[in-house]
Amino acid sequence: MRLPFVALLALSLAACGDLELASLDASVPTDAVTPRAVDATPFDAGPPPADLEGFVDWQMRAGGIRGLAAAITTREGTALTMLRGEASEGVPVAEDTLFVLASISKTFTGILVVQLVEDGLLDLDAPLDEYLPYAVRNPAFPDVPVTARMLLTHTSGLRDQLTVLGMASTAGTDPDVALSDFSRDYVGVPDHWDARPGAQYQYCNAGFAVLGALVEAITEQDFRARSDARLLDPLGLDGSGWFLADVDVSMIATPYSWSERRGFTALQHGGYAFYPAASMRASIVHMARYARAVSRGLELDGVRVLREALATEMRRVPFPEIAGDRSLAWEIETIRGRAYMHHSGATNGGATLLYVGDDGVSIIVLTNSDAYIRSRFGLREGADALREIVLRLDSEADALVRE
Structure with a gap:
């Protein structure tokens, strides 16, 4: 069963990045707020x-x-x-509840790609044709190579064709198209290319499917297995995963859409053949560990998953003249003098945010909401609420961490 077209629209969109975060500090008190279901009584629009x-x-x-x-x-x-x-209905959010991360998934894929550089298997600036068994070229610019660095920064000229992404998506099951097949077929269609490679920024989910296929081609290892061996297991993210088959489905938060007229509507979990762009499922405990690892140069509890110099390279913005503050699978923002790595996610019943500050303080928000999808149609209440929550958490971080 295929997902509705509108549900797939969010997968082609960069998540909102207009949040202002104050400077944070780094001492470590510990606090936990007891879970409680949101009140079901009519909403009072007072302060x-x-x-x-x-x-x-x-x-x-x-x-x-x-x-x-x-x-x-x-x-x-x-x-x-x-x-x-x-x-889900009657089940409160818990520490081990899994949320689909949507486009935050791209940061995991980015690490797996840069690990190939560390292993001496990949040059980020070499033509992808040197590593993949098929051409990765824009037919309008056949003499201009496409590189992994371009895909990581959305500057390759490859574009999302939403109807094709919809056909490569499933509802309630994992994808039924192999990552390698999707990538080969996608890059072979002239209409899936736009600008000259390296000349323009254009956010592209399909490009991260190509990166996943690149990992598989170079390592001769399944992308999911490679993820487990080189990233998820070393960082202690046990129970997270790319496919429904990789996780305890009973622990995944039900995705919901919301409208003022109908209230909440439960949706099905999705599967995507381009899953390295959008499908990672993880809990808040997983993401807290992940954020700490990123803030420590991709080291945690004495385990390093990427050489520190390469972790620093992932922060660098290689094409500021065309791709703003896009680094390798991340966006770099400077707020009130402090830079941080940032990514957001918007998908079918999932809206997520991750900020990793240069001072080591991170803010993470995971929801089973279609807030960002709604915002693309002018319904801003969900996106505005998430912005206010992040700003309030930033304020709490000042009080918890800086004092």
Whole structure:
């Protein structure tokens, strides 16, 4: 069964990046907020409560967000965990609830690609034709090579064709098209290419499928197996995974859409043949560990998954004149003098945010909400609520971590 076209629209969109985060510091008190389902009584549009739990619950009600898990972390540990609302009907969000990360998944794929550089198997600036058994060229510019660095920064000239992504998507099951087949077939269609490679920024989910196929071709290893061996297991992210078959499905938060008229509508979990762009499922505990590892140069608990120099290279912006602040699978933002690595995610019943500050303080928000999809149609209440929640968490980080 194929997902509705509109559900796939969000997969081609870069998530919102207009949040202002204050400078944070790095001492480590620990706090945890008790989970509680959002009140089901009619919403009172008065001012939000002053206390953190009440404020977040109010924003969730205002924004049509069913469930939320959030955390503030430092390089040393987790300073605060919040669990609010419902993972599914009558089931509160818990620390081990899994959320689909949507486009935050691209940061995992980026690490797996750069690990190939560390292993001496890949030159990020070499033509992909040298590694893949098929041509990766824009037919309009056949003499211009496409490189992994271009795909990682969305500057390859490859573009998303939403109807094709829809046909490569399934509802309720894992994808039924191999990653290698999807990649080969996708790059072979002239209409899937646009600008001259290296000349223009154009956000592209399909490009990360090509990167996943690149990992498979070079290593002769399944992308999911490679992810487990080189990233998820070393960082202690046990229970996270790319496919429904890789995780405990009963622990995945039900995706929801919301409308003022109908309220919440449960949706099916999705599968995508281009899964390295969008399909990672992880809990707030997993993401707290991941954020800490990123903040520590991709080392955690004495285990290093990428050489520190290459972790630093992932922060560098290679094409500022055409791709703004896009680094390798991340976006770099400077807020009030502090730079941080950032990615957001928007998909069918999932809206997520990850900020990793240069001071080591991270803010993570995971939801089973269609907030960002709605925002693309002018319905801003969900996106605005998430922005307010992140700003409030930033304020809490000032109090928890800086003092």
